[in-house]
Amino acid sequence: MLRKATRLEKIPPYLFMELRNKINKAKAAGVDVISLAIGDPVEPTPGPIIEELCRAAHDPANHRYPTDEEKGMAALRREVCRWYAGRYAAQVNPETECLILIGSKEGGHHFALAMVNPGDTVLVTDPGYPGYRPSIWLAGAEPYPVPMTAENGFLPDLRKIPADVARKAKAFYLNYPNNPTGAVATPEFLAQLVAFAREHSIAICYDNPYIDIVFDGARPLSILSIAGAKDVAVELNSFSKPFNMCGWRLGMAMGNPTAIAAMAQVKSNTDSGVFNAVQYAGIAALKLCAPEVEEMLRVYGRRRRLVADTLNSIGWKCAPPKGTFYLWLPTPDGRNSADFAAQLFERAHIVVAPGSAYGKFGEGYIRLSLTITDDRLEQAMDRLRKTFG
Numbered sequence: 001m002l003r004k005a006t007r008l009e010k011i012p013p014y015l016f017m018e019l020r021n022k023i024n025k026a027k028a029a030g031v032d033v034i035s036l037a038i039g040d041p042v043e044p045t046p047g048p049i050i051e052e053l054c055r056a057a058h059d060p061a062n063h064r065y066p067t068d069e070e071k072g073m074a075a076l077r078r079e080v081c082r083w084y085a086g087r088y089a090a091q092v093n094p095e096t097e098c099l100i101l102i103g104s105k106e107g108g109h110h111f112a113l114a115m116v117n118p119g120d121t122v123l124v125t126d127p128g129y130p131g132y133r134p135s136i137w138l139a140g141a142e143p144y145p146v147p148m149t150a151e152n153g154f155l156p157d158l159r160k161i162p163a164d165v166a167r168k169a170k171a172f173y174l175n176y177p178n179n180p181t182g183a184v185a186t187p188e189f190l191a192q193l194v195a196f197a198r199e200h201s202i203a204i205c206y207d208n209p210y211i212d213i214v215f216d217g218a219r220p221l222s223i224l225s226i227a228g229a230k231d232v233a234v235e236l237n238s239f240s241k242p243f244n245m246c247g248w249r250l251g252m253a254m255g256n257p258t259a260i261a262a263m264a265q266v267k268s269n270t271d272s273g274v275f276n277a278v279q280y281a282g283i284a285a286l287k288l289c290a291p292e293v294e295e296m297l298r299v300y301g302r303r304r305r306l307v308a309d310t311l312n313s314i315g316w317k318c319a320p321p322k323g324t325f326y327l328w329l330p331t332p333d334g335r336n337s338a339d340f341a342a343q344l345f346e347r348a349h350i351v352v353a354p355g356s357a358y359g360k361f362g363e364g365y366i367r368l369s370l371t372i373t374d375d376r377l378e379q380a381m382d383r384l385r386k387t388f389g
């Protein structure tokens with residue numbers, strides 16, 4: 001009989017695959033499910049990006065392997081670096097400090113394979129994006145949870161990381177604007193993080209796909225704009241969220257040249273890169289679609305207010321998030337997050353992500369995503385009013 005590899009024993013089924021199965025089963029049984037679970041924008045990809053994809057897809061030169069350049073198409077890397085310099089005041093060298101990815105999720109995985117050894121300790125925020133711990137385990141390393149709590153504004157308290165753990169840690173996974181909590185980082189926090197990582201030679205995997213989704217005067221912030229960051233950090237980013245391109249699978253890693261070269265080595269031995277037509281479409285996104293990013297912000301700004309106002313009106317106290325398109329809500333009366341998510345599903349046919357799926361410190365919360373149409377979100381709010389109001 002076949003047996004799967006032991007390295008998979010610690011790895012749970014992927015949260016959003018499990019939720020998708022649950023949603024599909026309910027839909028097949030005729031239930032009108034509203035999913036506020038996965039963060040997957042429902043608005044279409046902007047027209048200029050689709051037009052460029054179609055143009056490039058008709059060119060047979062793009063039907064061959066996209067492997068001419070190990071780090072991804074040079075023209076796209078140059079455009080990414082221009083975008084980073086102009087928008088976030090972060091200087092990135094397109095030749096040595098930028099790698100094109102099949103979405104930022106695989107970047108987190110390749111980072112672990114490139115930068116940590118079996119048996120190493122890797123710091124990861126708790127709560128934390130569900131992709132991080134499996135990447136660390138698959139590299140044979142062990143995640144060490146660094147708590148993020150409401151009292152600290154969901155920023156990790158670096159001084160509370162025990163000295164022996166800081167000494168032996170090889171890497172640190174974190175992301176701001178934060179998925180799942182919606183917290184944003186300040187330049188001061190990032191400067192402390194960079195100093196901490198430099199002191200202990202820790203490689204930072206700074207996952208930043210929500211960089212542009214910030215509200216109430218907060219400014220988009222790249223760790224690469226912090227002095228000294230490139231000595232220790234790689235920033236991951238993605239076209240998925242700002243340009244409604246989740247399905248296209250296009251992202252990038254930027255930062256420390258040793259880490260970028262190591263990730264490119266892992267990648268070129270794993271996959272054959274991103275379809276050239278998609279890379280050309282990425283160039284069009286960066287060159288032509290900054291106004292669409294502003295429109296996207298207006299959409300989520302409106303929806304976050306709608307949800308926060310509705311919940312506050314039924315006595316479920318919450319503030320709209322400072323960043324991302326998620327609301328991280330304490331469950332009423334501190335109820336168990338999985339039980340409460342199950343109750344929402346049974347009573348209102350609404351699917352949310354239970355906080356416990358993000359780590360021990362996610363217990364007592366649920367995450368709600370704003371990536372559905374305004375109409376469906378209104379319907380979801382009606383159901384919440386009727387069920388809990």
Ligand code: MLT
Nearest residue numbers: 016037038039040105179
């Ligand atoms: C999320 O909903 O947190 C993600 O964007 C979806 C994923 O990458 O799994």
